[in-house]
Each structure stands twice: as structure tokens, then as C-alpha cells.
Amino acid sequence: MKFNIYRYNPEIDAKPHVQEYTLEDIEPGTMLLAALLRIKDEQDETLSFRRSCGEGVCGSDGMNINGSNGLACITALDGLKQPIEVKPLPGLPVIRDLIIDMDQFYKQYRAVKPYLVVNDPMPEVELSQTPAQREKLDGLYECVLCACCSTACPSFWWNPDKFLGPAALLQASRFIEDSRDQDFEKRLEDLEGPFKLFRCHTIMNCVNVCPKGLNPTRAIGRIKHKMVSRSL
Amino acid sequence: MSLYVLEGLRPWVIQRVSAVYIVLFILYATYCFFSADNIAFEPWKNWFYNPFNTTVVGIFVLALLFHAWIGMRDVVLDYVHNIMLRIFILAMLVGVLIGSGLWVFRILLLSVVG
Numbered sequence: 001m002k003f004n005i006y007r008y009n010p011e012i013d014a015k016p017h018v019q020e021y022t023l024e025d026i027e028p029g030t031m032l033l034a035a036l037l038r039i040k041d042e043q044d045e046t047l048s049f050r051r052s053c054g055e056g057v058c059g060s061d062g063m064n065i066n067g068s069n070g071l072a073c074i075t076a077l078d079g080l081k082q083p084i085e086v087k088p089l090p091g092l093p094v095i096r097d098l099i100i101d102m103d104q105f106y107k108q109y110r111a112v113k114p115y116l117v118v119n120d121p122m123p124e125v126e127l128s129q130t131p132a133q134r135e136k137l138d139g140l141y142e143c144v145l146c147a148c149c150s151t152a153c154p155s156f157w158w159n160p161d162k163f164l165g166p167a168a169l170l171q172a173s174r175f176i177e178d179s180r181d182q183d184f185e186k187r188l189e190d191l192e193g194p195f196k197l198f199r200c201h202t203i204m205n206c207v208n209v210c211p212k213g214l215n216p217t218r219a220i221g222r223i224k225h226k227m228v229s230r231s232l
Numbered sequence: 233m234s235l236y237v238l239e240g241l242r243p244w245v246i247q248r249v250s251a252v253y254i255v256l257f258i259l260y261a262t263y264c265f266f267s268a269d270n271i272a273f274e275p276w277k278n279w280f281y282n283p284f285n286t287t288v289v290g291i292f293v294l295a296l297l298f299h300a301w302i303g304m305r306d307v308v309l310d311y312v313h314n315i316m317l318r319i320f321i322l323a324m325l326v327g328v329l330i331g332s333g334l335w336v337f338r339i340l341l342l343s344v345v346g
Contacts, residue, residue, distance in 0.1 A: 158310045
């Protein structure tokens with residue numbers, strides 16, 4: 001099986017290049033991450049990429065696989081066209097090979113205050129929710145912050161410093177929908193303006209690539225409708 | 233009012249409302265066109281004399297101008313990152329749209345006044 005992998009070491013290379021690798025005896029059902037680890041172990045120990053849990057939970061190994069963003073650990077080689085083109089996630093600076101600098105992504109994530117804001121005195125036991133209130137968080141809380149969605153979003157490519165991006169907006173929605181949060185008004189107020197939220201043009205690349213099957217576009221739509229209801 | 237006239241939520245709502253109105257107007261205008269007995273300048277002018285038609289055309293032009301402004305503004309905000317160039321293009325756009333609007337309203341007004 002053939003692999004074309006993006007290589008770039010800014011300490012040595014003047015510009016990025018693509019390196020070819022070939023692996024034999026690949027068992028059916030093998031995931032891309034396992035193949036990359038084999039290449040690193042058997043052929044080229046300088047090949048660099050992030051990975052941790054290996055089962056789609058940590059979100060570390062987001063990369064561009066045959067033109068589409070995804071997690072290497074849950075992408076089976078069987079369905080991929082050869083040679084398999086592996087590149088870093090687009091739109092963010094490359095630190096080395098498949099490792100990107102995610103500072104901008106995390107900056108936008110922090111901007112939406114991804115935590116509960118409770119102004120009342122905390123209850124002695126817990127902040128309880130009804131099952132219906134809890135259900136509203138389904139499809140929002142499961143995000144693993146792999147950045148596959150935001151780096152697939154043209155609006156994020158164009159304005160990564162101003163547009164929050166689908167991942168951060170999904171998290172914004174997660175806390176706006178949370179019945180325990182007491183910062184509803186301020187959260188919506190903070191998203192006003194032409195850039196933070198309204199650069200989303202419903203392109204829906206984020207929905208296409210999300211490895212967890214989430215729908216940031218729908219979450220963004222829910223925020224917009226909440227803003228309209230609030231302004232009425 | 234900042235440089236990005238109308239800002240965030242308001243343009244988003246106006247864009248959608250104006251789109252619905254534009255579609256409804258096009259359907260109405262198409263119906264009027266195909267149900268007309270005689271397609272000529274005089275009947276067309278009389279159509280504009282009708283106060284209802286003058287009003288719906290006036291609202292249509294406003295809707296179209298706002299819709300065009302928001303659409304073009306979004307393209308500029310997405311692609312033009314140099315702030316001076318952005319201001320220049322948006323200012324030109326405002327000029328062209330307001331000019332077009334005034335021109336249309338002059339025509340409409342003349343059609344009403346006769």
C-alpha cells in the first residue's frame with residue numbers, strides 16, 4: 001500500500017515536500033494511525049505526528065486524508081484510494097510534518113467561555129437538570145476538539161483571527177443551551193458583530209468532516225435563532 | 233454606526249426577509265406579465281401608475297438594495313483583509329447602491345406624478 005505524506009521540518013527544509021512510503025502485509029481493518037506508526041517504527045523515525053488514545057476520543061491525530069479532514073485512528077485504510085495522501089490539517093501553521101500550531105484554534109475556543117457561569121451561591125450537592133434539559137446538550141458536548149471542522153471551514157481560513165469557527169461555536173451553543181448556565185444574555189451579546197458568528201455561510205464542510213458525527217452548522221443556526229428571539 | 237453598516241444579526245435577518253420578499257415580488261410581477269392582454273409601453277406605464285404596484289415596486293427596490301449591500305459586504309469582509317482597501321470598496325459600494333436607489337425612485341416618482 002502506497003502513502004504520500006507531507007513532510008516539512010522548518011529547521012532543515014526550505015519548503016515542504018511530499019515523501020512516498022510503501023507498506024506491505026497490511027491486515028484488513030487496519031487504521032491509518034497504525035500504518036503511520038509502522039512507517040515511523042520500520043522506515044522513518046523522523047516522521048512526526050500527534051496521537052494519543054488511538055480510538056477517536058482524544059482528538060490528537062486530526063489530519064487531512066485524501067483531501068478530507070479526519071482522525072487517523074478511526075480512518076480505515078480499506079476504503080481509501082491509493083496512494084493515500086496524508087497532509088496536516090489545512091489553514092493553520094505547520095510546526096513539523098503533520099503537526100500544526102493550534103494556538104489560534106484554542107484562542108477561539110477560550111473566547112466562548114467554555115465553562116458554566118453560575119452567579120448564584122453554589123448548591124450544597126449539585127446543579128441538577130431534568131432529563132429534557134440534559135437532552136438539549138446531546139450533539140453538542142461530545143466534541144473532542146480535534147479541529148477537523150474549523151480547519152475545513154473556508155470562513156475560518158479567511159478570518160481565523162476574527163471568525164470563531166465551527167468548533168468554538170459548537171461549544172458556545174453547548175453552554176447557551178445549558179439550563180444551569182447563568183450567562184445566557186452575555187454569551188449571545190458577545191457573539192454579535194459581523195465576524196465572530198456571522199461569517200458562517202452554511203457551507204457545511206464542518207458537518208461533512210466531523211469524526212464524531214456532530215453538526216456544528218445546526219448548532220450555529222440554533223444560536224442565530226436564539227439571538228432573533230432575544231432581540232424580539 | 234460602524235464601518236460594517238448594520239453589523240451582525242440585523243443584516244442576517246434583513247437578508248432573509250428581503251430574499252422572501254424578492255421571491256414573492258418576482259412571482260407577482262411574472263403573474264402580471266403573463267396575464268397582461270397587451271405587452272407594450274403604455275400598459276406597462278399604467279401598471280406603474282397603480283398605487284399598489286408603485287408601492288410593491290418601491291419596497292422591492294429597497295429589499296434588493298439591502299440584499300445586495302449585505303451580500304457584497306459579506307464578500308468584502310471575507311476576502312478583503314487590507315482595512316483601507318476594504319473601506320474604499322465598501323464606500324464605493326454604498327455610493328453605487330444609493331445612487332441606483334435614488335435613480336429608481338426618481339423613475340417611480342415620475343411615473344406617479346406623470
